[in-house]
Amino acid sequence: xxxxxxIMSEQQILAIADPIMDNLMDASTQLDHARHVRDFTERxxxxxxxxxxxxxxxxxxxEKGYFTTRIPVSVFRRxxxxxxxxxxxxxxxxxxxxxxxxxxxRDGRYLVDxxxxx
Numbered sequence: 001x002x003x004x005x006x007i008m009s010e011q012q013i014l015a016i017a018d019p020i021m022d023n024l025m026d027a028s029t030q031l032d033h034a035r036h037v038r039d040f041t042e043r044x045x046x047x048x049x050x051x052x053x054x055x056x057x058x059x060x061x062x063e064k065g066y067f068t069t070r071i072p073v074s075v076f077r078r079x080x081x082x083x084x085x086x087x088x089x090x091x092x093x094x095x096x097x098x099x100x101x102x103x104x105x106r107d108g109r110y111l112v113d114x115x116x117x118x
Contacts, residue, residue, distance in 0.1 A: 004079050008082070010075040013077070013084065014072055016110050017084050017110075023036075028053070028057050029061075033048075033050045044112060044114065060117070065092030066091045068090060069089045070087070073098075084100065085098060
């Protein structure tokens, strides 16, 4: 049986996605690639290599600092995935940024198929 995100509430989806995003952000702050990609789909793991991860982390930490407050903005539900958007703040960069994630369910696990902060 395939899980249908459309029948889940926003609160249910956020309860799954928030801890995953917490781990992603903490692992990137700690420069821990293995922990950062542990909840990624195979597709995303092939994109976020160790070298790519280190380059991106160095860039955002230099320019923006570290992640601080993250506030949910919206959850977009589809039958096979959910796209989540948060308002994100950093320690050095003023203003509001967007954190987004596409959450899927594969082989009994919730996984990240896309994630970005901009």
